[in-house]
Amino acid sequence: MGETMPAMGGHGAEPPQAAPPASGGEYAKRDFLRLVTGSFAAVGVGVVAWPFVHSMNPARDVLALSSTEVDLAPIAAGQAVTVVWRGKPVFVRHRTPQEVQEARAVPLSELRDPQPDQVRVQKDQWLTVVGVCTHLGCVPLGQKPTDARGDYGGWFCPCHGSHYDTSGRIRRGPAPSNLAVPEYAFMNDTRIRIG
Numbered sequence: 001m002g003e004t005m006p007a008m009g010g011h012g013a014e015p016p017q018a019a020p021p022a023s024g025g026e027y028a029k030r031d032f033l034r035l036v037t038g039s040f041a042a043v044g045v046g047v048v049a050w051p052f053v054h055s056m057n058p059a060r061d062v063l064a065l066s067s068t069e070v071d072l073a074p075i076a077a078g079q080a081v082t083v084v085w086r087g088k089p090v091f092v093r094h095r096t097p098q099e100v101q102e103a104r105a106v107p108l109s110e111l112r113d114p115q116p117d118q119v120r121v122q123k124d125q126w127l128t129v130v131g132v133c134t135h136l137g138c139v140p141l142g143q144k145p146t147d148a149r150g151d152y153g154g155w156f157c158p159c160h161g162s163h164y165d166t167s168g169r170i171r172r173g174p175a176p177s178n179l180a181v182p183e184y185a186f187m188n189d190t191r192i193r194i195g
């Protein structure tokens, strides 16, 4: 006769019986059943958890808080500012007519990541790009007048020597693609909202 265990609530219920000793094969079978039951439980949790995880995505009003406005009025031609947007540096450069002309004179066939300057800006003189090198994520130099701007007058990444032009396009070095243009909009002639 096996041992009996105390009943857990309820009247008249049969007390559960302890499992009889099992052979090695039966132990293996039980382990397999436990494993299968556990797997189904894990899948069930995944399916139930999704609506909760999905509901944690930021709402539209929360996303609005993660936009950054930039006053362009104080930025003279030839100058640039760096702002932080969603934890990343964003470069806003007031380009001179010569810088614009240089960016537009380059044949697309010479570009590793061919993109006309016109599609990277909304107003000729204002260039806005994410200031993160597309190679391994360093912040390129070129924002200060005293910075090295590389061989193409834009930005130079000192980590491994990537050169970007006055449109933020990769021209030399290991970076595979142009500096990214973030989503932004002009609110008026002298103000942009990034994000």
Ligand code: FES
Pocket (backbone or CB within 6 Å): 133, 134, 135, 136, 137, 138, 157, 158, 159, 160, 161, 162, 173, 174, 175
């Ligand atoms: S991170 Fe910029 S060149 Fe490597």
